[in-house]
Every structure is written in structure tokens, then in C-alpha cells.
Amino acid sequence: MAHSIETIAKALDAKFEGDGTITISAAAEPARASRSDIALAMDPKYAEGLKAGAARAAILWEGAAWTDYDLDAAIFVKRPRLAMAGLSRVFDPGPEIAPGIHPQAIVDPSARIGEGAAIGPFVVIGRGVVIGPNARIASHASIAEESRIGADALIFSGVRICARVVIGDRFICNPNAVIGGDGFSFVTPEKSGVEEIRETIGQRDEIRQQHWTRIHSLGTVEIGNDVEIGANATIDRGTVRATRVGNGTKIDNQCCIGHNVEIGNDTMLCGQVGVAGSTRIGDRVVLAGQVGVSDNIFIGDDVIAGGSTKIYTNAPSGRVLLGNPAVKMETQMEIQKAVRRLPRMSAQFAEIRKIVAELGQKKDTE
Amino acid sequence: MAHSIETIAKALDAKFEGDGTITISAAAEPARASRSDIALAMDPKYAEGLKAGAARAAILWEGAAWTDYDLDAAIFVKRPRLAMAGLSRVFDPGPEIAPGIHPQAIVDPSARIGEGAAIGPFVVIGRGVVIGPNARIASHASIAEESRIGADALIFSGVRICARVVIGDRFICNPNAVIGGDGFSFVTPEKSGVEEIRETIGQRDEIRQQHWTRIHSLGTVEIGNDVEIGANATIDRGTVRATRVGNGTKIDNQCCIGHNVEIGNDTMLCGQVGVAGSTRIGDRVVLAGQVGVSDNIFIGDDVIAGGSTKIYTNAPSGRVLLGNPAVKMETQMEIQKAVRRLPRMSAQFAEIRKIVAELGQKKDTE
């Protein structure tokens, strides 16, 4: 895992100065860096830390006077977060899963596991499963019958991939996520209270006994290439067609994706986002943490929603949303300002009413 | 898994026309259906898809001219979602779990497992557990000491049923759900900041050191018949008495039910709903996705709450709620309309104040 400064600079497509042969085994914050670390100081605010630490090499902000910091070498980057991506890939050891199939894993004889697999203990792989080359599957994961997963998958401990789920290449799935649980879909023999409310907006004529009859999920989940799923996230299977997640889409911890949902490409759902059944979400959408999206609506391409935004109706492409209920971000900003002033305005309004009433009276008695 | 049209129609309590002997092995969307599928076209909007697909048989909306669609048979249904329930039950293969107890499952000798069980690999069943007939328990599930589960249970992979939990018949539990984790209950030796706030509504006199002392959960969880629990949902055990879930209640993925909570019959909690400790929820209540319910309150029978509603106080039976904080749905609709207009009203109000001030001055100077 040790790399020379020259190799690292090349990997980052960046230039370096000083001794390119120094070898580095890890990256660290400037103040905590040891002699074998490379200090991450992509912003002038790290200058102090750099002096405090022991690193011989650093990644510096553009234009830094690297010789001021007792360094033997420095790499200069333009877009620090992009550099972090390259650098972190170089130094990430990944989870340790011994090559081959662990003797305590249970792989159905009909399953086809690609070359280069590392499958941990207590993994269960079902009938007819197909997994591409170089899969790394950590302990306790289960991949149920007839599922198919592409090349280079990294599946962490306790992940549940249920029956007939189809997943593309370079899939990363964090611990205890569940792909392909049953959809939450029920019907009452008679029209239910919720159906009535939807038709009448809040008015109900009568309340009836109702038992919930289950609609089973015959569909599955289809996931594209380069998708990443967070820990304890859940994606339910579809009722008849599949629930779908496009290429390059990233889904964070504890996101909750309902049955029949379709999510486009390169979309990002942050922690605890919930998307209710049958909703469609476009490409390059970004939903911040705890956003909620109602069922059966459509979120256009490139929509961005701020933290905890609750979206109840269709959102056109490119819209930037905030609030509960979601409105355009700038509108929400104005609303929030006005709401904050509302108690004072309310008091002033009471006064004005009195004054106007007096004015009116004077007028009338003139 | 193949069924004749006649059998399916009978199962759905529906009439059919055409060749009742055709056998069907799966249900599909009309446009994607193959010759061995039954096309699901319960609404005229599917007419186009029906023409595009290859199905020989379809379930159609009432009054459809089935002979227009190159079909050999058609079933007609009145309430499409109810038909879906019946149909999906017929065609759901369910998870594959081999009959019997897998040799790699660990079942305590004192446990009593009913007839017809299918228990997967790496399942752990503890001391004194009692499980009714026809249980299907998928890989990696654990059922801890002295738990009792009724007949016909379907428990998916990675489910945790903790000690002494009692569950009725026909229980369905999706992957990685946790029934009977410890309640979140702590006390400080001195009165805590939160207790003070509750008494004074937001005012605090002083801030003190406080460590949290744990109140252990001696109670358990009791769940009725016909209950379904979603993936990664959690239901905590009670402090002294049990946390309770009534018959026929359905709880979706990632719901979070606190200690001592009591939920009635035929209630439905959608994805990511949170119910804090000791709250009681009645029968036939429906809480949409991301609803939050405070601790120690009471939600009456037949209450319906829209998505992301946050309920802080008791709700009477039959109430339809929306918003944060929850108010009657129609009130919330009016509030939202008024709030959206608030920035404009705020500007107009500033104007009116000026005008009224001028009017007043003129008045005074007359």
C-alpha cells in the first residue's frame, strides 16, 4: 500500500515539487500526520497544522510556498475534493475478505460465481444466482434465488439481496441494506378511509371496519451500473414491473425506496430520504437528508431539494426546492422570513385594525 | 405455479370469457407480457399496451371489448386493486427455503418447532422458543429465548426477534427488522434539562452536569395475528409491561416504534414513521410516510395523518391530520395557502400601515 509521491501525483493528474521518490503509506490531517503519511493541506487554513505535524510530504493548495513547511515534497491540486477522491481510492484498503469462497459459506451448486471472487463466512447464495468477476462479499450477506449481479461488486456484511434482483457492475452495498423486500401494498375489500380522503380532501362521511388485504410483490428490483447503497437502506420490489435505480445513482444510509419507484441516472439520495411507491425521479436529482417524496408523483431531471424538504406534487426539471410543503427555494426563503416576522406583524395588525375602526367611526360621525 | 384462467377467475370471484383452459404462469404489464403471462389491464389506459404485448389472456376493466385485443380469454374485475391482491397471492412464489431444518441452523433442543417448518441456514433459535406449524424462516434470522410465534410465520433473512417476544399467527417480517430491542429510556440522578423544559416551555434556569442512568427493559413485545413488519423496522420492548401491536396491523420499512407503545388493530404505519415511547394508537389508524408521533400521547381510532405530519398532542378519533405541527387537514390546507401568500401580504401590510399613518395624521391636522 506504499506509493511514491511521483506515482500519487500521476494518479491525481497533478504536478509535484521536491523528492518524488519518497514513499507514503497513508493520508492524514496535517497536524496528526506522521513521517510516513502524506498531509492533506489543500487550503491555506491548514498551514498551522502543517507546521505542527511530522509529514515529509503534503498535498497543498495551489500556489503554496511548500518550502516554508519543512517538507521534502509537495503535490499541488486545483480541485481539492476531486483530489481527495483519487487519493482516497489509492489508500483505501477496503474490507478484508479472504480470496476464494469461505468453507463456511453456502453457495448453491447451481449458482455461477465469476473469477476472482472473495466470499466470506456465513454468506448464503441461492439457486441460480449469477455473480460477475471479482466480487467481494463479506460475512453474513445473503443473495437469494435467481439474482444477478455484475462485475466488481463489493457487498458488505449482512446485506440482503432478495429473489430475482438484477444489479449492474461495480455495485457497492453497505452493511445490513435490504434490496428487494416486499412492497407495502394493501387493499381493503371496500373503499378505505384513505381513498375517501384523497377524493374529498379531508372530509369523511362514515368510518367503516376495514381489514387490509395484501398485494404481493411479483416484480423485482433492477439496479444499473456504478450504484452505491448505504447501510440499512431498503429498496422494495415492484408489484408487477420492477423498482428501478439508474446508472451512477448513489443512495445513502437508511433511505427508504418504495415499490415501483423509478430513479434515473446519477441521482443522489442523502441519508434517511424516503420515496413512496410508484414515484418517478429523474436524472442528476439531488435530495438532501430526510427529504420525503409522496407516492405516484414525478420529480424531473436536475431537481435539487434541501434538507427535510417534503415533496407532495410533481416537480419540473431543474427546480430547486425547499420546505414542507416544498416550494422553490427562493420562495421558501421569503416565506421563512415573513413567518419569522409574523408574530410581530400579527400584533401590529391588531393595532391597525383598531386605528382603522376609529378612523372609520370618526368618518361616520363627522 | 401454472393456473388455468378458470381457476384464476374463481380465485378472484370474477367472471371470464373465452377459453378457460389456457394456463398461465405469471402476471405482467400488458406491453411486456409473453404468451404464458396474464396481462394486467384493469384500466382502459392499458389498451395500447395490450395491443403491443403477446399475452393470450388478460384481466380487463369492466365492459372491455376483449375480442378487440387478440386475446383467447379475459377475466373482468370490479375493484382492480382487490383483484391484484388475489392474483398476486396466486402467483407469488415466495422466498425459497428448503423444507425441514437446515443442518447449519442452530435450534436449541428445548425449542418446539411446529410441523411443516422450513428453516434456512445459519438461523439461530434459542431456549424454550415455540413456533407454530408451517413456519418459513430464512437464513440468518435469530429468534431468542422464550419467544413464541404462531402458525404460518414467514420470517425473512436477518430478522432479529429478541427474548420473550410473543407473536400471533400469519406473521410476515421483512429482512433485518428488529423486534424487541431495548427501549431507549434513561434517567438522570437530578432533574434533567429536558424535564425542566417540559415544565417551563423553553426556559431554563441553570445547566447542570448530568449522566444518563439506564432504565432496563423488563417488558417484552406482544404482536397479534396477521401483522406484517417491514425491512429494517424496529419495535422496542416495554419497560415493565409489553409494547403491543394489535391484529391485522401493517408496519412498513424503517418504522421506529418506541417502548411501551400500544398500537390497535388494522392500523397501517407507512415507511419511516416514528412513534415515541408510551404512546397509544387506536384501531384502523393510517399514518403516511415519515409521520412522527410524540411520546405519551393518544391517537384515537380511525385517525389518518398525511405524509410527514408531526403529531405532538392527542388526536381524537376520526380526525384527519396534516402538517407540522399536525392540525386538521382542511385547516392545514388553508394555512398553507395563507403562508404562501404571506410574503406578498407582508409587503402590502407595510404599505397599509403607511397609508393608515398618513390618514391618521391628516385626520389629526384637519
Added chain:
Amino acid sequence: MAHSIETIAKALDAKFEGDGTITISAAAEPARASRSDIALAMDPKYAEGLKAGAARAAILWEGAAWTDYDLDAAIFVKRPRLAMAGLSRVFDPGPEIAPGIHPQAIVDPSARIGEGAAIGPFVVIGRGVVIGPNARIASHASIAEESRIGADALIFSGVRICARVVIGDRFICNPNAVIGGDGFSFVTPEKSGVEEIRETIGQRDEIRQQHWTRIHSLGTVEIGNDVEIGANATIDRGTVRATRVGNGTKIDNQCCIGHNVEIGNDTMLCGQVGVAGSTRIGDRVVLAGQVGVSDNIFIGDDVIAGGSTKIYTNAPSGRVLLGNPAVKMETQMEIQKAVRRLPRMSAQFAEIRKIVAELGQKKDTE
């Protein structure tokens, strides 16, 4: 598990009256208590239940006339919840995990397990792991390479502790929680829509193609002493430095803690709280259920936030917050009152505008 009244009173630092030699094996609600239970009746409201139940001994409110209730002994407590803490500790049997290492657990030969361990079936412990004395680790848990856990840990089934995580003494972790999943951190080669929005507050010039490049998590998670984590909670690892949780902090079910977050001592996060990346939270903070905290902000010591509060900006020490967006609790109370009256005020305002317009006109035409 049976204890005498005298022993229990001593453990609770309380006085008792009557026969101190009676032995008790469990605690129960007064009305449901059997002869071998101690009835929990710390409030006069339980007097009725006490008469209905069969308990020979009870814990009573201060000043209760215990001889009125057909009891043979009574313990008197001052702070009932604190007494519950002591009592529940005495009577909690804890999960049953057989002493020693289960033959079906896989413990890497390089791992060091302290004395007195109880490690259940299908547990996996990786290379170089160090676990202190008296660890109790339930079935299906996994503890990955180079993790270190202190003394007296109680780790429930299905918990995932990922590589290099460091945890203090007396750690309690509920089922299926994930400590050390990958952070959710991505970068686009060009400036992304979100970055643009942050700079311009909601205005976007153009929409561009963007793929997400992963920033790997090189950091780990560091957790102090006396920390408790709820079922299905997730704490992500840091990017370079560690994500940190201080001593005595309690984190409830389904909390979602992002990468690089730092949480202080004796802080309490209730169910479904989400804290986005790189945010710092002080000591003795209490965040109620479903609170959301934005990334890269600072929550001072002793902050308290009510249920579902959404915090987007720094909060000074001692602040009591409520609402979305979070404001001081008393301000929020005023806002909510004013908002509830807003539809009526809005109608009144329309009237006033008309009257003022008329007054103005009369004025002009006088």
C-alpha cells in the same frame, strides 16, 4: 434472579417497611403482579391497581400507607424513574449467550478476546481485533479487522462493527446497528449543481452532465465509554480523521450519523435523528425524535431540540430549539400561534385593505 426486599431496598438506596426477607423474582405493574413479583406503584394513581393485583411487596410513592394494600412489605422511593433504573438493572436477565466462544463462531487467531467472554454462534471476529474482558456478543454479529472494544461490551445479534473502529468500555449495541459503514461523500469533476446552489441560494445558470466520483473513507469511528447505540442505527466512518462519539452518549434506534461528525459527552439522540457529515455536536445535547441536523455546522453544549426540529445553522450553547427551520422554542410557539390564526387574519386583512382604500378615496374626494 430472586432478591430479598432488603437487598432491593439497599440497591435502590431506599428505606423499606415490613418483612425484608420476602424474595422477589420480577417487577410488574400493580394490577398484573403475581405473588412473586414486586408491584411498581410509585405514584398514587396506581393505588387501585395495587388492590387488584396479588403482589406481597411493592415499591410505593413516598408517604403511602402501605398497610392499606394487603402487602407484607413496601419500599419507598423519592425519584421513581431513578428507582426504576436501579430496579430494572437488578431484574434484567439480559440476552442469553452461553459462556465461552461458540464452536460455530469464527474468531481470527490473531484476535485477542478478554476473559469471561460469551460469544454466540455465527459471530465473525476479524484479524487483529482486541476485545476487553466480559464481552457478550450475540449471534451473527461481525467485528472487522483491527477493531478494538473495551471491557463489558454487550453486542446484540447482527451488529456490524467495521474495520479499525475503536470503542470504549461498557458499550451496548442493539441488533443490526452498523458502526463504520462508508461515508457518503462524492465529488463531480466539475462544480456540481449543489455547489452552485449553495453559492447562489437557489439560482442556477446551467445544468450540466455530472457523474459522481467516490471519496473513500480512510478514517474510522471512535466511540467513548458508556455509549449505547440503538437497533438499526448507523454511524459512518470519517474521510480522513475519525467520526467521534463521546463518553456517556446514548444514540437511539435508526439514528443516522454521517462521516466526520463529532458528538460530545452525555449527549442523547432519540429515534431517527439524522446528523449530516462533519457537523459537531456538544456535550449534554438532547435531540428528540426525527430531528435533522445539516452538515458542517456546530451545535453547542446543552442544546435541546424538540421532536422533528430541523437545524440548518449553528446553535449556541444552551439554546432550546423547535420547528423547521429551528428557532428558539418560545419563538416557535408564538409563530405557531400566529400561523394558526393566519387564514383568519388574511381574510381580515383583505377587508381592512378595502376599508382603507375607501377611507383614502373619501379623503381624496372630500
